[in-house]
Amino acid sequence: MTPFDLQRMLLDDFPLLFIGEVALRALFAFVAVFLFLKISGRRGIRQLSLFELVVILTLGSAAGDVSFYDDVPLLPIITVFITLLFLYRLTLWIMAHNKRFSCWMEGKPVTIIKDGLYELHSLEQMNISSDEFFMELRQQGVEHLGQIRMGILETDGDVSLFFNDAESVVPGLSVLPPEHRPIYLRAPASGLYACTRCGYPQIIEEHQDSTCPRCKNSEWSVALRTQRLH
Known part of the structure; x- marks a missing residue:
């Protein structure tokens, strides 16, 4: 050759x-x-x-x-x-x-967010990384989970979202990129933080470490309260 x-x-x-x-x-x-x-x-x-x-x-x-x-x-x-x-x-x-x-053959729609929190029984079924999922939410105008009343992962991979009205928005886990969503094991200042695994909000005192009572996670991010812009 x-x-x-x-x-x-x-x-x-x-x-x-x-x-x-x-x-x-x-x-x-x-x-x-x-x-x-x-x-x-x-x-x-x-x-x-x-x-x-x-x-x-x-x-x-x-x-x-x-x-x-x-x-x-x-x-x-x-x-x-x-x-x-x-x-x-x-x-x-x-x-x-x-x-x-x-x-x-097709699977079933899975409820993954309810009242601003991840559904714990659905977390294991999600075959998608948190970064990919957060990107999906950002593309639909979501800034934090507290803006969402219900989120459903459809059988075709799309995410259907139903939003809280302005008066019903609750503090929630930020879905912004990592540079805008620092994660802490100990709170740098007293305030309201959201569990990075399930979104559960909790007041944590300065320099205190805490375990999420809902999913036993120990990493936290500052909870956001902003309303969704239409």
Whole structure:
């Protein structure tokens, strides 16, 4: 093998006309994936469920193989697409008629914030880092948890928020970036602090360390009281 051989790197032993076949195969794959999504009834792919993501990845693998490999015939790939479409529609039909199966496939919405506090039983179910979750909240105009009456993690990964009105806002844990949300083991000054794990607010005296009575966490951040700007 000759290093940096342009012929090998660009086309190898294939004839130049094979480039045209690759273009035709790519067009076939594009049309097949488009028709699959169209026939399956999806109106968009902004958020995919776990099941739909598996289907799309399988489609992508089949489309990629038929696009680039000369020894992959088209008819077996068409069979793959038809089989996936059948399985997709069958699974959706079963999910529509069987709630238990639907919950197993899609999961359930999880309440993660209630009355300005994290729901402790939901913390273990969250497959998202606190930084990512705080970013989601900031993008929806949240400054601290006390502004939120209820927060629900949907099955597609989106977070639905229901806000307190101005009179009902309570002190809460800041969701600002770390440089604006210092964390303390001992309070630098007397005041109201929020548990960094569950959001529980508590008055702590200067230089005092404290353990959260709700989740046994020992790290605290200054609780915020600001109202949400619409």
